[in-house]
Amino acid sequence: MSSYITWTLREIVLPLPLGVIISAITERLVRRSRPYARLRNNVIKLSVACMGVSCVSCNLLFLVGVIIGTAMQPVGLTGGIATGKSTVSSLLQQQSSSDKEDEDEFVIIDVDGIAHDILLPNKLGSDSVYNLLVAEFGIGILSTEEKGTISPNIDRRKLGDIVFRDGQKRRKLNSITHPKIIKIMLKRILLEGLNLNSSTTNTTKHRRRVVCVDIPLLFEGGVPMRLLFGTIIVVACKPDLQLERLHKRNPDLTLEQCRQRIASQIPWRKRQPKLML
Numbered sequence: 001m002s003s004y005i006t007w008t009l010r011e012i013v014l015p016l017p018l019g020v021i022i023s024a025i026t027e028r029l030v031r032r033s034r035p036y037a038r039l040r041n042n043v044i045k046l047s048v049a050c051m052g053v054s055c056v057s058c059n060l061l062f063l064v065g066v067i068i069g070t071a072m073q074p075v076g077l078t079g080g081i082a083t084g085k086s087t088v089s090s091l092l093q094q095q096s097s098s099d100k101e102d103e104d105e106f107v108i109i110d111v112d113g114i115a116h117d118i119l120l121p122n123k124l125g126s127d128s129v130y131n132l133l134v135a136e137f138g139i140g141i142l143s144t145e146e147k148g149t150i151s152p153n154i155d156r157r158k159l160g161d162i163v164f165r166d167g168q169k170r171r172k173l174n175s176i177t178h179p180k181i182i183k184i185m186l187k188r189i190l191l192e193g194l195n196l197n198s199s200t201t202n203t204t205k206h207r208r209r210v211v212c213v214d215i216p217l218l219f220e221g222g223v224p225m226r227l228l229f230g231t232i233i234v235v236a237c238k239p240d241l242q243l244e245r246l247h248k249r250n251p252d253l254t255l256e257q258c259r260q261r262i263a264s265q266i267p268w269r270k271r272q273p274k275l276m277l
């Protein structure tokens, strides 16, 4: 636990605000234009120097944090379980596939998808998320449909049953999965922001590219996570409608299990929105 806190402090708390401050100053100066050109150049030099220092100290994540904070300012798309985040992100993607030159191109990073990927047994090694989870929660979380295979998949339904009814176990799951998820998310934001990810590279040249991260637990990630995003979109609906949508979408869950999942997240009123949908 203490190593997780140290990791978060060193890799996230320190670099991101620095990047955000540099970004805010640079943007303000860019807007004010000519009279401040020299100062602006100095600020840009300062940010390059910060990146240089982090490069020399070989702290790659620090470097990533500063670059992301400075240059990308991605959009965060968040909200409670089954409120409609994926529905909103597919609407944004649909808009992106239109040919209108004046509309932004949204590139969506799905953090739930990243969380699913890291559970797979294909990245074995003693510190793999798969091994750590099996060591922590036991072989009871493995799929029984794949009996006989060397590394059966983790059955997310079984793991979900354990962690959504017990806060301590959920925190344990989070402490194993979140550092890995955050690393992959930062890397993806960087690649997408720099337009280096060949799978999503679009040939359209004149449209603004907006990196949008669909991240359910943005506010649970605290201040550093909020600072990472330039704009935060909160998708919300009335609590009874949320319960109804969740139960309808996941009929395998009992109403009690649905309530447990909703209760495991912070209430929507506490998600301080910059834009509410």
Ligand SMILES: CC(C)(COP(=O)(O)OP(=O)(O)OC[C@H]1O[C@@H](n2cnc3c(N)ncnc32)[C@H](O)[C@@H]1O)[C@@H](O)C(=O)NCCC(=O)NCCS
Pocket: 080, 081, 082, 111, 112, 115, 116, 119, 156, 157, 159, 160, 163, 170, 173, 174, 177, 178, 215, 216, 217, 261, 264, 265
């Ligand atoms: C618990 C797991 C196995 C359940 O898998 P399952 O396929 O049933 O659900 P899925 O991953 O699609 O998540 C659905 C929703 O549950 C909510 N949720 C997921 N994990 C958590 C969590 N640790 N705490 C609170 N809510 C959560 C989110 O709103 C998410 O959108 C899985 O969600 C998981 O590994 N969670 C830990 C990683 C995590 O925090 N993921 C959320 C992305 S930040």
Ligand SMILES: Nc1ncnc2c1ncn2[C@@H]1O[C@H](COP(=O)(O)OP(=O)(O)OP(=O)(O)O)[C@@H](O)[C@H]1O
Pocket: 079, 080, 081, 082, 083, 084, 085, 086, 087, 088, 112, 216, 245, 246, 248, 249
């Ligand atoms: N505006 C809407 N009107 C009616 N149904 C909706 C609306 N938005 C979403 N839904 C339905 O609610 C359910 C949950 O939506 P969705 O999967 O987009 O939520 P989510 O927030 O992405 O969920 P999760 O937190 O599990 O990732 C889906 O079955 C979807 O079809």
